[in-house]
Amino acid sequence: EAGVAQSPRYKIIEKRQSVAFWCNPISGHATLYWYQQILGQGPKLLIQFQNNGVVDDSQLPKDRFSAERLKGVDSTLKIQPAKLEDSAVYLCASSSAGMSGNEQFFGPGTRLTVL
């Protein structure tokens, strides 16, 4: 079974530029999550999708971050414009258990550096 795929693995941009990350979850997983992990901290949920609907985006800075999950499969996370404090690893995860709290499977992440 293929795992969660993410691209790119690394991205360096200057502040005020835009950037987009892509995620392909495990086949058949209805729930998809985007996390932000700042150095020295644990992952923090940004947004959760159930199929192509948003379940929880309470922690998403909506003035600059946006995410979509077309057709309930792949997802993209966009930052526009980026700030220095957005430097972090962006992790995508998926699960088949929906809202049961069962384990989530993570991709390798995208390391974003904002200069």
Added chain:
Amino acid sequence: DQQVKQNSPSLSVQEGRISILNCDYTNSMFDYFLWYKKYPAEGPTFLISISSIKDKNEDGRFTVFLNKSAKHLSLHIVPSQPGDSAVYFCAASSRRGSTLGRLYFGRGTQLTVWP
């Protein structure tokens, strides 16, 4: 507001000995707890979980203990092996309320197992 706390940023253990990683939580609504292991440049991988209806769950060398009254859980690794060297994240979720399925992570503990 850190609802899941891992107060030890690092732990060093000799190969063959027991590793004990600790985690505390503050939200009494949490009823499902997970441990993830993370190697550098990889996403977190699920290790073991425990429901609040249990106080112990065992899987091979890994055992998780839950003390609900103290809002404390611990992960025991016996015997520890050099390949166990990684960052360990404690996570918690609630299967009730408005945050169904959302995982709250601690900051992680870097475990180093030396020969």
